[in-house]
Amino acid sequence: MPSFRYLQLDVFPATPGGGNPLGVVFGASYMSSAQMQRLARWLNLVETTFVLPAETADADYRLGIFTPSAEIPFAGHPTIGSAHSVLDSGFATARNGQLIQQCGAGLLPIRVNGAGATRELFVRAPGACVVREGSDDASLRAALGFQALGRLAPALVDGGRRWWIAEFADEAAVRTWQPNHAAIKALARADACMGLCVFGRCANPDHDLVVRAFPAGAGIVEDPASGAANGLIAAYIAEREPDGKLARGYRVSQGREMGHDAALAVRIEADGAVWVGGRTRTVIDGTLAWP
Numbered sequence: 436m437p438s439f440r441y442l443q444l445d446v447f448p449a450t451p452g453g454g455n456p457l458g459v460v461f462g463a464s465y466m467s468s469a470q471m472q473r474l475a476r477w478l479n480l481v482e483t484t485f486v487l488p489a490e491t492a493d494a495d496y497r498l499g500i501f502t503p504s505a506e507i508p509f510a511g512h513p514t515i516g517s518a519h520s521v522l523d524s525g526f527a528t529a530r531n532g533q534l535i536q537q538c539g540a541g542l543l544p545i546r547v548n549g550a551g552a553t554r555e556l557f558v559r560a561p562g563a564c565v566v567r568e569g570s571d572d573a574s575l576r577a578a579l580g581f582q583a584l585g586r587l588a589p590a591l592v593d594g595g596r597r598w599w600i601a602e603f604a605d606e607a608a609v610r611t612w613q614p615n616h617a618a619i620k621a622l623a624r625a626d627a628c629m630g631l632c633v634f635g636r637c638a639n640p641d642h643d644l645v646v647r648a649f650p651a652g653a654g655i656v657e658d659p660a661s662g663a664a665n666g667l668i669a670a671y672i673a674e675r676e677p678d679g680k681l682a683r684g685y686r687v688s689q690g691r692e693m694g695h696d697a698a699l700a701v702r703i704e705a706d707g708a709v710w711v712g713g714r715t716r717t718v719i720d721g722t723l724a725w726p
Contacts, residue, residue, distance in 0.1 A: 436724050436725070436726055437724070437725060437726070438722050438723060438724045438725075439460050439461060439462045439463050439722070439723045439725065440460070440461040440462055440524070440720075440721075440722060440723070441458065441459070441460055441461075441719070441720075441721055441722065441723035442458070442459045442461075442520050442524075442717055442719060442720050442721075443456060443457070443458050443459075443480075443717075443718050443719035444456070444457045444458075444459060444516040444519065444520065444715050444716065444717055444718060445715065445716045445718050446512040446513075446515055446516040446519075446660060446713075446715045447512060447515070447660040447662075447689075447697040447698060447699050447713040447714065447715070448696070448697060448698070448714065448715075448716055449688070449696040449697055449698035450696045451716070452695075453659075453690065453695045453696035453697055453698075454512075454659065454660050454690070454695065454697045454715075454716070455481060455512045455658065455659045455660035455661075455690070455695070455697060456480050456481065457480065457481070457482060457483070457484065457512060457513055457516040457517070458475075458478045458480045458482075458483040458484070459483075459484050459486060459516065459517050459520045460474070460483065460484070460485045460486070460723065461486050461520075461524065461526065463485050463487075464487050464488060466485070468499070468506055471483075471485050471499055471501055471506070472501055472505075472506060474725055475501035475502065475503055476503045476504070478503075479503050480503075481502065481512075481655060481658060482500055482501065482502055482507075482510055482512070482513040483501050484498050484499060484500050484501070484513045484516070484517045485498070485499040485501070486498060486517060486520065486521060486526055487499060489537050490537060491537060491542070493535060493542055494535045494536065494537035494542055495521070495527035495528075495530075495534045495535050495536070496521055496526060496527050496534075496536060496537065497536075497537040497538065498513070498514070498517050498536055498537065498538045499538075500513045500514075500538060500539070502653050502654070502655075503654070504653070504654050505653070506539070507539065507596075507653075508538060508539025508540045508595060509538055509539060509540035509543070509561060509595035509596065509663060510596065510661075510662065510663050511558060511560070511661060511662010511663040511664075511665065511666060511711050512660055512661065512662045514536060514538070514543065514545065514558045514662065515545075515556050515557075515558060515662060515711075515712055515713065515715060516715050517536075518534055518536065518545045518547075518556050518558070519554075519556060519715035519717070520717070521534065522534070522547065523717065529547040532546060532547050532548070533545065533546055533547065534547065536558075540561050540595045541561070543558055543559060543561070544558070544559050545557065545558045545559075546558075546559075546710065546712070548712075552714075552716075553714070554714065555700065555712050555713055555714055556712050556713075556714075556715065557700070557702060557710040557711065557712030558662065558710065558711060558712060559708055559709070559710050560594060560595065560662075560663070560666030560667070560669070560670065560709040560710070560711055561594045561595035561666075562594055562670075563592055563593065563594030563666070563667050563670035563671070563709070564592070564593055564594065565590050565591070565592055565671065565674075566590075566591040566592065566593050566597065567590065567591040568588050568589070568590040568591075569588055569589065569590075570584070570588065570589050570601075574618070574621055574622040574625040574626070575589060575599060575601075575622060575631075577615070577618040577621065577622070578599070578614075578615060578618040578619045578621075578622040578631050579601060579631075580615060580618075582601075582603060582608065582612060583603065583604040583608060584601060584602060584603060584604065585602030585603055585604050585605075585635065585636065586602065587602045587671065587672070587675055587676075589601040589602075590671055591626060591628065592667040592670065592671055593667075594663075594666060594667050594670060595663055595666075596628075596629050596663045596664070596667070597626070597627070597628040597629060598628055598629045598630065598631070598632045598648075598663075598664050598667050599622060599626065599628060599630070599631045599632070600631075600632045600633070600634070600664070600667060600668050600671060601631065601632075601633050601634075602633070602634055602635065602636075603633055603634070603635040604635065605635050605636065605637075606635045606636070606637040606638075606639070606645045607635075608635055609633055609634065609635040609645045609646070609647055610635075610645060610691070610692055612633065612647070614631075614647075614649060616649070616651065616656060619631045619649045619651045620651035620652075622651075623650075623651040623652030624652070627652070628652055629650045629651075629652045629653060629663075629664070630648070630649045630650045630651040630652050630653075631648075631649050631651075632646065632647070632648040632649070632661065632664040632667070632668065633646070633647050633648075633649075634646045634647075634668055636681075637688070639688075641686065641688070642685075642686040642687055642688040642698070643680075643681060643685035643686050643687070644668070644681070644685055644686075644687050644688070645687070645688045645689070645691075646661070646664070646665060646668065646687050646688070646689045646699075647689065647692060648661040648664045648689070650664075657692075657693050658690075659689065659690030659693055659695035659697050660689050660690050660695070660697035660699060661689065662699065662711045662712075663711075665687055665689075665699055665701060665711050666701075666709050666711045669684075669685075669701045669703055669709045669711065670707070670709050672703075673703045673707055673709065674707070681703075682703060683702070683703050683704075684700070684701050684702040684703050685701050686698065686699070686700055686701075687699040687700070687701060697713075698713055698714075699711060699712070699713045700712055700713050
């Protein structure tokens, strides 16, 4: 029976066990996409990745990213966690403080800041654009209910993944919200998107935004730490508030409402490029036997 090196990670943890779990498989380059999907379904994590040899000299490695139900072109926490494993395993080495990942969304640069337990990795999020803005959409109104909104209008934003994002009035509104999951699922279906991601601004020394993500379009009720969704929020804030307090970056708290405590960092450059990242911790490093 074939065996593979398998790692299970805690990505973006603010406390041990507080981040988003990720499975990373090495040595499965002969497997077909269908075989990878079967393994990802069995592991039943939010995402499982397969680290593969790059198909271009411009990349350091290639990444296959799978939810339990589908292969996806890009996601933030699998990208950051897999880069962590690539470095720790010696599969690839950073050049000038950077890795280049090949995936379904193209070639993505990943910045390596620091080393050891304090190392932070940042991926440049794919370019984002607003597909539609405003709260007149009936499916969106149903998903939001009577929730008081913040200063930015809700928007359907596309950038590697497509999400509805909505600002709530404040941190407490986000943390205490009781979402209508059936309505969010209907919203995801109506707009062929991941679902709804909500955020609120914070008066907190540890974080500037609190975020909750509901990717019903991927069959997930709530995601404890979503790099891709946070990248879209950052791009939208930077576009709408180019001179605002958050326009060059901020810290995010996510997942606490579902028993996790995740911390993400966002950096926004003068040209609008968004980098999302944080720390990763390896929890399991072993061998996976799989037919």
